Amino acid sequence: DGGITQSPKYLFRKEGQNVTLSCEQNLNHDAMYWYRQDPGQGLRLIYYSQIVNDFQKGDIAEGYSVSREKKESFPLTVTSAQKNPTAFYLCASNGGQVGQPQHFGDGTRLSIL
Amino acid sequence: GQQVMQIPQYQHVQEGEDFTTYCNSSTTLSNIQWYKQRPGGHPVFLIQLVKSGEVKKQKRLTFQFGEAKKNSSLHITATQTTDVGTYFCAAPNSGNTPLVFGKGTRLSVIA
Numbered sequence: 001d002g003g004i005t006q007s008p009k010y011l012f013r014k015e016g017q018n019v020t021l022s023c024e025q026n027l028n029h030d031a032m033y034w035y036r037q038d039p040g041q042g043l044r045l046i047y048y049s050q051i052v053n054d055f056q057k058g059d060i061a062e063g064y065s066v067s068r069e070k071k072e073s074f075p076l077t078v079t080s081a082q083k084n085p086t087a088f089y090l091c092a093s094n095g096g097q098v099g100q101p102q103h104f105g106d107g108t109r110l111s112i113l
Numbered sequence: 114g115q116q117v118m119q120i121p122q123y124q125h126v127q128e129g130e131d132f133t134t135y136c137n138s139s140t141t142l143s144n145i146q147w148y149k150q151r152p153g154g155h156p157v158f159l160i161q162l163v164k165s166g167e168v169k170k171q172k173r174l175t176f177q178f179g180e181a182k183k184n185s186s187l188h189i190t191a192t193q194t195t196d197v198g199t200y201f202c203a204a205p206n207s208g209n210t211p212l213v214f215g216k217g218t219r220l221s222v223i224a
Contacts, residue, residue, distance in 0.1 A: 033211055042119075042201065042216035043156070058211070090155055099144045099205040101158040102212060 003027065006091050006105035012113050013078070013085060021076045021108045023091035030095060032074035033102065036060060037088040046089075049074055078110065086112050117145075117204050119215030127223050132189040134218035136202035143205055145178060145185045146212065151198040159187075192222045 004025045013019045023032065031050045035043040045058030049068040063082025068074055074093075078085045088109050092102040118137045126132050136145065144163045148156040160169055162178035162185060169176045173196075175188045189196055199219045203212040 031211075035214075040219070043214040045211055048211050092156075099146075099161070099212075101146055101161060102156075102203075103158070104155040107155050 004091055004093055004103055004105035006089075006108050008108060009106065011108055011110045013110060014113050016080045018077055018079050019110065021078070021089055021091075021110070023074045023076065023105060024072055025074075025091075025093045025103075025105075026072060027093055027103060028071070029093035029103070030071070031093060032068070033092040033094075034058075034064075034066065034074070034076045035090040035092065037090060037107075043090065046076065085110055117142075117202055117213055117215040119202055119218055121218055122216065123219045123221070125221045125223065126192050128194060129191050132192050132196070132220055134187050134200050134202075134220075136185045136187075136215050138183050138204060140207075141182050142185075143182075145182075146203045147176060147185075147187050148201045148203060148214075149198050150201065150217070154198075156201060189220075192220070194222050194224055196220060197222050 007022045033048040034046040037043050044060050046064050047055055047058055047066040049055035052068055052071050055066050055068050065077045088107050090107045091105040094100040094102045120135050146161045147159040150156045160176050165182050166180045167178040173190045177186045199217040201214050201217045203214045206213050
């Protein structure tokens with residue numbers, strides 16, 4: 001069954017630690033996206049990638065990094081430079097054309113210990 | 114950059130009442146999409162509107178795209194508890210760039 005898999009579902013981070021959130025898709029989609037959602041808020045774009053080995057910053061890229069070495073995978077690293085990382089992180093994908101609907105993973109909830 | 118403004122932020126209704134959420138943009142949109150996010154879940158694509166004045170229906174849900182393609186609405190007739198969640202509109206930014214999401218309308222349905 002095709003879809004987007006995010007792991008882990010819950011993640012806890014100590015101050016000063018980097019953590020990496022996994023996102024894998026088997027939909028053969030070219031484009032992948034990372035969003036951050038805070039309680040009661042909309043979705044804010046962190047990074048996106050429209051093709052392997054290429055990615056662009058979104059609206060809130062500071063304190064985050066990504067890689068796109070494989071079409072299926074788009075991991076997000078939350079670095080220690082991100083001062084307020086507690087949030088719900090959503091990964092999405094689509095065929096890459098402007099305006100195409102996006103398919104979302106189940107998300108990862110990150111909390112600071 | 115383009116922004117899509119969504120109102121209201123919250124809506125509480127009695128089961129059986131109707132519900133409407135509105136999405137507005139200062140710029141002409143090439144298309145608009147609607148998503149639903151259940152509590153604790155992830156956004157799920159509902160529909161895409163492309164044509165000026167377009168109206169689409171999905172059972173009790175009616176979606177409209179304004180004549181000027183700057184606004185859109187989602188109307189739910191006779192809400193049910195299964196309609197609970199946050200409804201987002203989203204539209205492509207100019208050029209080959211990702212969707213811009215509204216902040217969403219959180220719907221609560223009181224049984």
